[in-house]
Every structure is written in structure tokens, then in C-alpha cells.
Amino acid sequence: MDDLFDSAIELEQSHIQQGARDGKRDGMRTGLAEGRALGLQKGYEIGMEVGHYAGCVRMWRALQQQQPGSIPTKLERSIAAMEECLLQYPLYKPQDEELHELLEQLRGKYKTVLAGLGLSAADYGSSSSSAAGGSGSGSSSGAAAASGGQQPVSLAF
């Protein structure tokens, strides 16, 4: 009599355990895939934004050299601060806590320089926070191409 009920209860238990194991396994699989896709997208967005700022700084410096006086001297401090942030930017340390703080600092300084030049973010092909989501559509192809190479992108000035 005991045997009969024991095996029935155990059957239920073993099904529950099997289900849990299957769920964990499948969950890890999809979770990893999702995380990877999300990481790729976020990485691309951050890279895009930081790259945009690096490009702008490079362009302003070139402009200063070729046409002295084109960039008001009062903006020197903000441009220099951007250079500082860009050099420190932990592009290859995704878990670095400074990632977001430095990005916010860059955003702030960038807007300060634009305001000083009398321009708006729209004039510079916005890479501001509000537009970051919109640029994600072309991410997968761009990111796939970039992920192949391991060469560090040079942000040297």
C-alpha cells in the first residue's frame, strides 16, 4: 500500500525537478542570448556617442589650427575637459562604474560647447541622450562588423 503512494508522490516530485532543470537550462540559454544582444546594442550606442564626441573634439582642434580665432577661447576649458574624459573613457571595461558618469560629463560639456558656439544639438547631427535610442536600428550590422577586430580605437589627440 505504502509503495504505491510513494511512487505516485515521487513521480510528481521528479516531474517538478525535471521541469526546474529544463527551465533553468533553457532560461540560461535564452538569457545569455538576450544579454549578449542587449550588450551589443548598448555597447554600440555608447560607442557611437563617445565616438561622436571624439570626432567633434578632433574637428574643433583642427579648426582652431587652420583658422585661429574660429573657436572662442572661453570654450577652451570645456573642450579640454572633454579631451580628458575621452582619454579616460573605459571603452573596454563594460563593468566600470565610471562608464555612465563620464558619459554624462561628456554630454554636459558637449552641450556647453555647442551653446558657446551658438549651435544646437540638431545642427551637429544629434548624438544627445534623447536620440541615442533612435540610432539603435542600424546597430546589429555595424556592431557585427566592429566585433571582429580587437584593435583599440585610437582616441589620441
Place this chain on the structure above:
Amino acid sequence: MATLAHSLEPLQTLEGHTDRVWHLAWSPDGTSLASCSGDRTVRIWQQSRIEGRGWRCAAVLEDTHTKSIRCCCWSPGGTHLATASFDGTTAIWQLQGGIWEEISKLEGHENEVKAVAWSPCGNFLATCGRDKSVWFWERGLGDEYDCMDVKHGHSQDVKSIAWHPSRELLASCSYDNSIKLWANDEADWVCVQTLEGAAVGHSSTVWSVAFSRDGRKLASVSDDCTLRVWSVEWSEGCPPEPHCSLAACISGHHSRCIFTVDWSAQGLIATGDGANSIKLFGQPSLLETAAAAAAAAAAGSDPAANSSSGYIQQAADAAAEPGTPQPAGEQPAPAQQQNGELYDAAAAAAAAAAGDAAAAWECLCSVQQAHDADVNCVRWHPSRQGLLASAGDDGLVKLWQYKGLGQAAAQQ
């Protein structure tokens, strides 16, 4: 303890705006009141020189902003007015030959600018907006304002900002339920503290913040229907660093979102809310000791010394609380001895701070239906005791007179 009688009497209703009035600002010399509105204008109100005629509209500033003007602020010298608008710009106006003219326009915010505030030293202007950022502008040559720094600390719409009365410290509050404090680190502005979190911070949008006139306290009001008072302390370092801690959380008095808050010179807090009411809060124990001291002083010395040293006197008396006998002879000194009196009181201020914070806050009076709609802004007059202005969604500006114990003795 004697029961105090408090009242807020309506003085005058100023009509003229054709849309909701968002904000008010008294000029530093107290002769003018600026109000700004959804009708895209600013009105300057002044008191008629004819006895008994009250306040009338002396000027209308228009044709500049293309959308609602959300906030206005006078420069510390009273010569300029800044207006922040939903059109994303901040305009600077100057009074030239009796006419208000727009002399500068600050652009940069991505969308609606919600507030503008001039630093007490006059060198900085701060703006905040729906784009979640706080912008710092610095006065340059010839009335030019250059963007100094843009801070993205808040994660949502920044509703309002307020400068500390004597230090370069700015408080900002936001839809993200937090209050941030910003201090100047050479030419960069850094967030030195964020007031948020369970049991300490607000649990919903913080609509307005205000520093007390002596800069030792900060008040904040929120959609969570509470009024919080924070004490502001400075560390010994060089430069001294500020730190705020929650001193009181006043709840249960408002049934709707509280939109505006302002401190009077005597340490009273006025609030305006979404239930159309204006409420006044104070610490009765401190008010009584101040009133008693003021009454004694009025009997023997220059009454003009009362209003400015009133709070310091209150602090010195509070140092003796609770339970210990009041120090005898602590009368507010006549004007020429004021510096010495303030120094002594400042020494006792550290001990007083504990007494101040512990003294209970009470709702002294409540005016229901102060306006026929939301009360958007309340502002105490800079010098005339008890004169309060309010602005509402009903398009009206109203003037009120507060009367409480000690008012008779200290009447100016």
C-alpha cells in the same frame, strides 16, 4: 504656553493675466512684483503712490516668448529680470528709461525650461527643464551670459531650483522624486548630495525647494503631500562642504499635491497646493520666544533691528530649550551693536540647531479656496512682515497679510 492667533487676510486681487499665472517674484527692494503667465506675458505690479489705492499693473512684458512663461526671477540688484519659457529659451530683460527691454536670450535647453534663478552674488544664472538637465550660466562682459556647465544628474524633468542665500550652492528638485545639491568646484559644478530614498526622501515628484533666509534650512514640497524641512550644515574643511539631513517631515495637512513653498524672514513656511489652499506652517515654541523678545525690544530699542536679527535671536533663545530657564537680558541690540549681538548668537547657533530642529512644526493657518484653482506660487515680501503674494491657475495674483502673535509689537 499662550495660544497664538494666526490669520491670513486677503488684501487685494490683481487681475490682468488672461491665462494661468505660473510664478511670482518680488523685486529685491520690494517695490515691484513680477508675475508670469501662460498668456506669454510678464506683468510688473507696483503699489500706487495714492494712499489706499493698492497695487496696479505698471508694465506688461510681451512679444518675446512664443509659449507660456513658467518662471521669472529678479537679479540681486533689481535691474534685470530673467524669464524662463516653455519655448525652450530664457530671456533677460533690463529696465531702460522706464521701459523693459529684452537684452539677451539664452538658448540650449532641448525643450521646456521650467525655472530660472539668479545667484545672490549676481554672477551666475541657473536654469532647469524638462530635458532633465540643470544649466549654469556665467555673466560675462556687457550683459552676456555664457553657458558654464550642463548637468545631467536627474533622471527626469527638473521642476525647480533655488540658490542658497549666501553661498554658491544650488538645490534642484525633480519628477524623479529627488533633490540634488550642486556646488561650484572651480569652474565645474558637481552634485555634492542627493536627497532621496525610502524614509528620507520624497516618494513622488518634488515640485519646489526653498532655502530659509539664513540659509540654515531647506524646505521641499511634493506630490506626496508632505512638506519636508532639511537642516543644512557645513563641514570644517576648506572649502567648507555642505550636507543636508532631514529635520522634519510635515504630513497630514495637504490632501493634494503641494506645488510651492516659501520661507518668511521670521521662519514661517507658506505652501500652495492643488486643493486651492494656502497654508502657513511655523514652530510655535520658537515663534513665541521670538515674539516675547521682540515685544521687550520694541519697548526699549530700535524696532528696525527686529526683523533682520529676529531669527538669530530666536536661535539664541532656543539654545536654552528645553526646560532650562531663558537667559535673561538677551535683548536684540540697537542697530549699531548688531554685529556683536549676531556674533554671540552665532556661537550659540550650533546648540540652537538641535533645538530648532526638534521644535515641532504646526499648521498655523489654512485658507481654503485661496484661489479657484491650483495655487502655483506663494512668495513672501522681502521686507514687509507678513505680506504674501500668491498666483493660481485661475489667472489671478492675490495679496495677503499674515497676522500672528508678536505682529502688533513688531509692526513696521
